[in-house]
Amino acid sequence: MIVSHNELTAVVNKAFLGMRRTCGEADIIANMVAGLQMVGLNGIGHFNNAAQFLTAEKDCPVDIFMTNEGGLVVDLHGCSLACHLPVVIDYAIEKMVGKKHLTIELKNCHNRWLAYNELVKLAAKGLACKAQWNNGSSPQNTLYILNQGCVSPELFLSDHLDLTGRTLHDMTIQLSVKNFDIAGYSAGYERHINSSALNSAQRDTWYDGILVDDAEWEKLKKTATALLVENSEASVKGAGELV
Amino acid sequence: MDARPSTCGGTYMRDPITVMAPERLGAMHQNRISFVRTLIRKMAQQKWQVTKHDWQLSPQGFGHVIYKLTTLNHVYHLVIFCDEIADEDRNDRVIAEKWDVTFALVYGDVDVELLGRLRANVPLQEAGRNPNKVLVLARANKSVRVFEHLVSHLAKGQQPNAKELAEVGYILRTTAVYGNGKFGIADFNWLETTEDFNQSFSAQMCAVYILREFSLDWVHYIANQQGGDKAVSLDIDLQRYLGIGNATGLGMAPYLINHPCVVDKWLSSRESALTAVLNTAVTINKLEPLQHLLQKGLCHLDQIITINAHQDGLNTTAIGELHDLLGKLESLLLQSTTWHELVDYSGQYSLETQEILLSCLMEIYPELVDSYETKMNCDENLNLPSGKRIEDLIAVLENRYRWAIDTDFKQPENNYWFWYRSQDKEEPRLGVRGEEPGEDRELPLDIGRQAYRLYHALLICKPNMQLAEFLVLHPQYRAISRRVWTLGNKEMGEIQMNVLHKTALPMHLLRCKLAVFGATKFDPRSERWVRVTFFQGAPLLNEIHDGEWLFPLLPSHSLNQAIAEGEAS
Numbered sequence: 001m002i003v004s005h006n007e008l009t010a011v012v013n014k015a016f017l018g019m020r021r022t023c024g025e026a027d028i029i030a031n032m033v034a035g036l037q038m039v040g041l042n043g044i045g046h047f048n049n050a051a052q053f054l055t056a057e058k059d060c061p062v063d064i065f066m067t068n069e070g071g072l073v074v075d076l077h078g079c080s081l082a083c084h085l086p087v088v089i090d091y092a093i094e095k096m097v098g099k100k101h102l103t104i105e106l107k108n109c110h111n112r113w114l115a116y117n118e119l120v121k122l123a124a125k126g127l128a129c130k131a132q133w134n135n136g137s138s139p140q141n142t143l144y145i146l147n148q149g150c151v152s153p154e155l156f157l158s159d160h161l162d163l164t165g166r167t168l169h170d171m172t173i174q175l176s177v178k179n180f181d182i183a184g185y186s187a188g189y190e191r192h193i194n195s196s197a198l199n200s201a202q203r204d205t206w207y208d209g210i211l212v213d214d215a216e217w218e219k220l221k222k223t224a225t226a227l228l229v230e231n232s233e234a235s236v237k238g239a240g241e242l243v
Numbered sequence: 244m245d246a247r248p249s250t251c252g253g254t255y256m257r258d259p260i261t262v263m264a265p266e267r268l269g270a271m272h273q274n275r276i277s278f279v280r281t282l283i284r285k286m287a288q289q290k291w292q293v294t295k296h297d298w299q300l301s302p303q304g305f306g307h308v309i310y311k312l313t314t315l316n317h318v319y320h321l322v323i324f325c326d327e328i329a330d331e332d333r334n335d336r337v338i339a340e341k342w343d344v345t346f347a348l349v350y351g352d353v354d355v356e357l358l359g360r361l362r363a364n365v366p367l368q369e370a371g372r373n374p375n376k377v378l379v380l381a382r383a384n385k386s387v388r389v390f391e392h393l394v395s396h397l398a399k400g401q402q403p404n405a406k407e408l409a410e411v412g413y414i415l416r417t418t419a420v421y422g423n424g425k426f427g428i429a430d431f432n433w434l435e436t437t438e439d440f441n442q443s444f445s446a447q448m449c450a451v452y453i454l455r456e457f458s459l460d461w462v463h464y465i466a467n468q469q470g471g472d473k474a475v476s477l478d479i480d481l482q483r484y485l486g487i488g489n490a491t492g493l494g495m496a497p498y499l500i501n502h503p504c505v506v507d508k509w510l511s512s513r514e515s516a517l518t519a520v521l522n523t524a525v526t527i528n529k530l531e532p533l534q535h536l537l538q539k540g541l542c543h544l545d546q547i548i549t550i551n552a553h554q555d556g557l558n559t560t561a562i563g564e565l566h567d568l569l570g571k572l573e574s575l576l577l578q579s580t581t582w583h584e585l586v587d588y589s590g591q592y593s594l595e596t597q598e599i600l601l602s603c604l605m606e607i608y609p610e611l612v613d614s615y616e617t618k619m620n621c622d623e624n625l626n627l628p629s630g631k632r633i634e635d636l637i638a639v640l641e642n643r644y645r646w647a648i649d650t651d652f653k654q655p656e657n658n659y660w661f662w663y664r665s666q667d668k669e670e671p672r673l674g675v676r677g678e679e680p681g682e683d684r685e686l687p688l689d690i691g692r693q694a695y696r697l698y699h700a701l702l703i704c705k706p707n708m709q710l711a712e713f714l715v716l717h718p719q720y721r722a723i724s725r726r727v728w729t730l731g732n733k734e735m736g737e738i739q740m741n742v743l744h745k746t747a748l749p750m751h752l753l754r755c756k757l758a759v760f761g762a763t764k765f766d767p768r769s770e771r772w773v774r775v776t777f778f779q780g781a782p783l784l785n786e787i788h789d790g791e792w793l794f795p796l797l798p799s800h801s802l803n804q805a806i807a808e809g810e811a812s
Contacts, residue, residue, distance in 0.1 A: 002375060004424030005432060014664075017687065025722040026687075027625075061718050087718045090711040093629045125629075206433045209375040228666045229681030235665050235672050 001217060002209035008034045011224045012047060018226030019051070022059045024083030028118070032082055035117030037212065038205045039152065039198040043114070044216045050080045050111040051223050064091060071103035081106065081171065082114040089118060093125065096175060106171040115171070116144070116153075122175065123150050130180045133171040134161055143189060147179040152198035154182055156189035255583070256518045256734075259643070262510055265740040269751030270557075270594035271758035272540075273793060274602040275609060276516060279761030279777055280792075281616040282448045287782075287789040289315050293453055295460070300325060302468040304461060307362065309353060310453050316438045319378070320353045321346060321453045324366050325461070333384050335418045335490035338667045342368070342382035344415060348450040350376045350429065368419070369426055369668060377428040378440065379450040381420040386411045386488065393462045393477065398470030402478050408485065409797050410548045412764055412776045414458035416488030422447045435620065443505070443620050444760060448777075455487045455778045479783075480798030486779030489762065493771045496742075496752040497662065497671050500688045503730050503737055508621035509759045511734035516615040517601060520608045521583040525576050529607050534572060536603040536793060541565040543763070543794035544595075551767040561595040568592070568600070606793050625725040633713055634706035636724060639731035640698045646739035647691035648698045659745035662686040673749070673771070691741040693723040763795055 009030035016026040029047075036043030062084050063075040072095065074088050088104065096102050106112075112133045122129045123146050131144040139157035146153035174180075186192065205211075229235060261267065273280065285291075296311035305325050312319040323346040332341040345366045353361070357374070364371030368382055389411045396403045422444065423431040431443065440446040459482050466474045476482075499506050544558040544565075568575075568589065579585050582604055589597050605612045640648055650657050660673045663681040674681050687693070697720050704713055714721045730736040738755070741747060749771050757765070762775035780795025782788050 001372070002427060004375060004427055005430045006424030007427055014669075018684070020683070022719045024718075025725075027722070061716055064715055084718065087711075087714050087721055090627065090629065090721075091715050094709050094711040097630075206430065206436075209427065209429075225666075227664055227684050227686075228669060229663045229672075229674075229684050231666055232680060234679045235663075235674065235681070236667075 001212060001214050003212050003217065004209055005034055005038070005206070008037060008044070008210060008212070011220055014224040014227050015047070015051065015220060018224060019055050021054065021083060023061065023079070025086065028086055029082050029114075032114045032117045034210070035120065036113060037210055039116075039201045040211075041113065041116065042213075042216075043116075044212055044220050046111055046113045047082075048216055048219050048223070050082060050114065051220075053110065054080055054083075062088060064088070066095075067103075067105075069103070070095075070099065071105065073105045073107060075107045076109035078108045078110070078169070080111045080114070081109045082111050084109075085115055085118050089122070092173075092175060093127075096127070100177045102175045104173040104175070106173065107167075108169050109171060110169065112142075112171045115173075119144065119146060119173070120152065122146065123148060126177070128176045128179045129153075130174040130176075130185065131171060134168055136168050139191070141189070143186060145180050145182050145185060147182070150195060152195040152202070154186070154195050155193040155198075156186040157191040157193070158189040160188065160190075255522070256514060259735045260646075260739065262514055263735055263737065263739045265738060265748070265751040267594050267598070268510075268738060268755035269748065270598045271755055272598050272602045273758060273761045273763055274513065274605045275612045276513060276605075276616045276619070277759060277761030278442070278444050278448050278619075279452070279781070281442060281619075282445050282452065283781060283787065283792075284613070284616070284789040285445075286449075286452075287787045291315075293456065293784050296320060298464075300461075300464060302465075303327070304465045304468075307358075308457060308460075309358075310457065312348075312449070312453065314439045318351060319439075320349045320351075321450055321457075322349060322353055322358065322361050322365065323454070323457055324362065326366060330387070333387070335384065335416070336492065337419060337494055337670050339418065340370075342366075342418070343385045344454075345382045346379075346450065346454060347373065347377045347381075347428075348379035348446055348453075350378055371426070373426065373428055375427060375429045378434065378446045379420060379422050380426060380428055381417055381447070381450060381454075383415040383417045383454065383487070386413060386416060389414055389485075390462065394466050394469065397462065397466035397477060398474050400470065400473045400475045402475070403481070405481070405797055408481060409546055411488070412484070412779050412795070413486050413488035414462055415454060416490055416774070417451060417454070417777075418490050420447045420451060420489075441620075442617065448760070451487050451777055452781070453784075455485070455781075456784045458487065459485065459783075478798070480800070483780060483783055484795060484797060486763075486776040486781065486795065489757075489775050489777055490768075491753050491757060491773055491775070493673065493749055494671050495756055496749040496771075497686065497688055499738060499752045499756055500690060500742065502623060503690075503726065504621050504623045504625070504733070506738060506755075507730060507733045507735050509619055512615045512618040513759075514735060515618075516612040517605060519611040520604050521586055522581055523608065523611065524581055525579045525585070527576060530573055530576055532607045533603055534569060536606055536791075537565055537569055537572070537600070539794040539796060540599040540603060541569070542796050544599075546797055547764055547766065549766040554765065554767050557593065557595045560593050561599065564592040564596040565599065568596070602793060606791055625722075625729040627710065627721075627725045627728050629711070631710045631728070632706065633701050633704050633708045633710060636710055636728060637698070637701050637706070639727055640694060640701070643731040643736055644691075644694045644698070644727060646737075647694035647741070650691055650695060650741055650744075652692050652695050656745040657741060658692070658743050660743050660747065662688045662742070676743075687722075689743050690723075690726070690737060692743060694727055696720075697723050697727065 012030035012033045013026045016029050033043040033047045057079045058077045065073045092104050119129050128148050129146045138159050140161040141158045143156040144153045292313040294311045297309040300306040305327050308323045310321040328341045347365045364373050392407045393403050434440045544562050549555050589600050661676050661682050665672050753773050757775050764776045766774040780792045
């Protein structure tokens, strides 16, 4: 079915608010989901997947350590990246001052596809970004490169799992004031989703609406009902109409 | 009047503490850049054409009607379904499931297939699913009293009793007008890129304006069906006097809290327009038009019939004050250099009177005001720039959020209410904290309390600590920090209201938004529920013009009739 952007963000917003989390911002998470869904990358599915575990996850700040090389290692304690990435990126940008390059190693995190939209925002700040992560299911290796001034990233996918120095729940983000060599880094990846396809998918959805999977949409809407309060005699009066 | 230096041409603009006070927002009136006024000007200037495209009603007035709207750029259709409903189903609340009239404004043509789809879905409103070529989805109920009175009189060849019309002011009353992607219809982000409805809420206003024409056509059609040759048309002045009613409840209030950049933009643009007027030299040739408008405002208030004793009292006070002001107006103008001084003088009057004066002043300077009509849209993102420290955010809070940080949220009266959404169509509601269920699912509309908590959390940190570092340790404050920084650096910023306070009146929020839309005849039905009219006094479609139509009044001949009937009774 087709849904609107406003409709999608409103439902995700409600769904997240209904989880009563301390960490995470409902409006930002809603835009993470919508941004991914608009380019056809299953934002709702990723959020629904996250929603299964979110209420049981720890709800505490991340721990950030500085490496000897000046990079950041961030322990998310097994939490969804959606709830913490904006804080981590803010912090990383502060630490970028006077540097040309910064590596952020995110440890023990989930739902890494939901980083898509937040990383897109970095281009507007004049930074290039490269993100890479491994996954237990296909595609097992994902590379995201967004060079300066770009609207959408180049995505490379492969089923070749390379766990050298990484686990299935990590993600590496590199920020740089120089553009990344797309051809060099993407060698060996089997699939490429190019930025122009992502751009046109996004542009078209503003006009045509956003295509969603019916079952995923229903699941999302069901999650959003957790915020609703049962009717009572008092609540009916609380609506404000003259009774 | 409070004033502070502003960026508005090196002149003085009113302080946000003054402008964004809830009581003042709750006294606002329509002005030249209210959305209904902007729409009518655009329709007149660009010569938009509206025609009756399809009229498929039974003799009883049930079926469907399509109006075609042709602009310079596109074609649209307003598709209206009229259904027979039982009196007990006629409910203004969002929880209603049946309505006399449901309608949709559609981009482009409506073929048989689309009409079938609309027929199956538009009458269901929230429960239906419409294609995204639908720009507006809405519904309305009859004022049964006015409807039946009009039909019965016109069918017999008689004009209606003006008093009956004056008490209500409309034939149809909308109970929800959805746009911007609600229930799958077109997003405003797309509309904003088009020529015709690129101003926020303009598509909704246009749908309601055409509905007003339909309400008159509908009554005439049924009167003709009943009266045949005997039937007459409604007096043209009375046609003009009838608008579209609107019943608005608590549901509108969260919009203003959840869209703070929009509210800032509306009030900042209005304030910029007003500032341009207030810094203009007073000229005596403006005396007559100003007197005329103030007199209209006075008569308008005098003709409002409201069951709300508080609003009635405010109107009565304002009537007396407007008499007083009119009596002194000429000498006040002679003593004033700029309009600022007249507005300073009006500070002794009630807010209702002050706001009427402001609307009148904006009205007499179209050349200074109208350009702001295209400055009502905004970027809604709440951003936190890099490089900021704790002390920077504290400074914003101390400068712009005094209304929040000076409130003692440890006191129960400052936390009295909580906001929540009910299972009934997700209707927003207010509950008493500690007494009613739902507190565990409270909506985060408590901006004042969040700002207060942020402030106290910041105070215990080192002032030169990086904000980004603070937010790593306290991520729960990132959302409110973004909001405080963004709004604290805007011209007008937040509505300065603790919506949790025991005496907080959501009505102020409703009135503010409705006035920006261009509503008139504010008739509160409770502290959280108000009836208003739109397009009352507006030109009819066949006489559309870009001139003034502030403060609707009963036509003078009808007024005389009403007075005579009042005296006789």
